[in-house]
Amino acid sequence: xIILTNFKAYPTGVFQNAKNLVQMHIDAQKEVEKTKExxxxxxxxxxxxxxxxxxxxxxxxxxxxxxxxNASFGSSTGKILPEMLLQMGVKGVILHHSEHRFSSxxxxxxxxxxxxxxxxxGLTVVCCAETVEEGAFLSEHSNAxxxxxxxxxxxxxxxxxxxxxxxxxxESVADxxxxxxxxxxxxxxxxxxxxxxxxxxxxxLLASGVTKSETPYEVLLDLASKV
Ligand code: G3P
Numbered sequence: 772x773i774i775l776t777n778f779k780a781y782p783t784g785v786f787q788n789a790k791n792l793v794q795m796h797i798d799a800q801k802e803v804e805k806t807k808e809x810x811x812x813x814x815x816x817x818x819x820x821x822x823x824x825x826x827x828x829x830x831x832x833x834x835x836x837x838x839x840x841n842a843s844f845g846s847s848t849g850k851i852l853p854e855m856l857l858q859m860g861v862k863g864v865i866l867h868h869s870e871h872r873f874s875s876x877x878x879x880x881x882x883x884x885x886x887x888x889x890x891x892x893g894l895t896v897v898c899c900a901e902t903v904e905e906g907a908f909l910s911e912h913s914n915a916x917x918x919x920x921x922x923x924x925x926x927x928x929x930x931x932x933x934x935x936x937x938x939x940x941x942e943s944v945a946d947x948x949x950x951x952x953x954x955x956x957x958x959x960x961x962x963x964x965x966x967x968x969x970x971x972x973x974x975x976l977l978a979s980g981v982t983k984s985e986t987p988y989e990v991l992l993d994l995a996s997k998v
Contacts, residue, residue, distance in 0.1 A: 773917075773953060773974030774964070774994050775897070777815040777837065777865065781982040789820045790827060792987060797832050799991035810995050811974075815865050818851055822859055829860025835897065836864040838871050841885040853892035863895030863916070865976075867909075869923040879909065886913040897953060897976070903939060907946040918943075919953040919976045927979050931957035933966035940970040949973075959990070965997035 776796065778784030784792055796812045803810050813833035816824050825834055842850035856864065866886055867873055873882035882898075886909075890896050898915035900906030906918040920943045925932050932939060932954055943952045952972040958964065959980030967975055975994070984990045 772810050772968060772998055773813060774810065774991070775813045775815060775835065775865075775919075775953065775974060775976045776981045776991075777868075777955075777976060777978040778817060778820075778982055779837070779870070779978050780817050781978070783987075784982045785817050785820055789816060789824060792982070793824055793828050793832060793834075795988045796991060797828065799988060799995070800832065802992060803995045807995060807998060810998055812991065812995075813862070821856065821861060825860040833862040833895075834860065835895075836861055837868065838866065839864045839885065839889050839894070841881065841888045853889040853894050857893050861894065863897060864889050865897045865899060865919070866915075868899045869901055869921060869926060879912070883909070883913045886915050890914040890916070899955075899976075903942045903946050906943060906952075910947045910951060916951070917953050917973070918947050918951055919955050920947070921955040921976065923956075925956035928957050931959060931963040933958065933963040937966055937970065940967055940972055944971045958994075961993045961995065961997035964994050968998055 793814050800812045815835040815837050836856050839853050840850040886896050896915045897917045897919050898909050899919045901923050906920045910918050940954050953974045953976050954967045954972045955976035958975045958977040981987045981990050
């Protein structure tokens with residue numbers, strides 16, 4: 772069961788604050804492992820912090836990038852190369868997040884090529900989807916390891932998807948497949964996570980519940996408390 776925290780570009784999730792927050796995730800992992808198995812915390816780091824975070828923590832916790840491009844070494848400018856991420860010690864990458872979608876015209880060709888290239892390079896790929904239908908299409912037409920279904924209207928809000936739309940979780944698992952679904956948007960508590968796991972998703976993708984909390988370490992322990 773994966774608890775993936777997206778640091779986004781929150782001030783509490785960049786530069787030295789990012790290092791502090793990653794350490795809290797590592798500490799929470801050690802605490803949770805004393806009594807529970809199969810709970811894996813992971814972090815998704817702003818592109819400009821990845822090198823420093825990997826230097827400090829690669830191999831201690833799964834580190835994800837928040838985006839990458841379908842590009843390799845050579846004449847490409849401003850691109851985030853999957854090979855470079857892998858060589859830094861990155862575990863995986865989030866793609867097509869609501870805040871960084873590939874195309875507003877639903878032209879999925881470039882996204883699918885990027886998913887498949889990142890996967891071929893060796894990265895674990897979490898592809899985001901705003902609807903069950905989009906998630907099912909991308910699951911069927913790409914090699915994504917996970918599909919993270921996140922209703923955009925609930926992202927960053929006070930009402931979690933577990934409360935507002937629990938049926939979306941069941942529909943996602945049914946249409947995308949068991950073992951592939953992560954759920955996000957407003958996830959903040961152990962109860963939110965419990966609902967997700969009871970409906971057979973395999974993890975959660977969250978951000979503000981941890982990055983904007985005054986007590987992120989305690990939130991991390993609570994997220995794992997009902998599993
Ligand atoms: O990447 C996860 C993010 O989109 C969810 O945000 O703040 O609702 O947990 P939040």
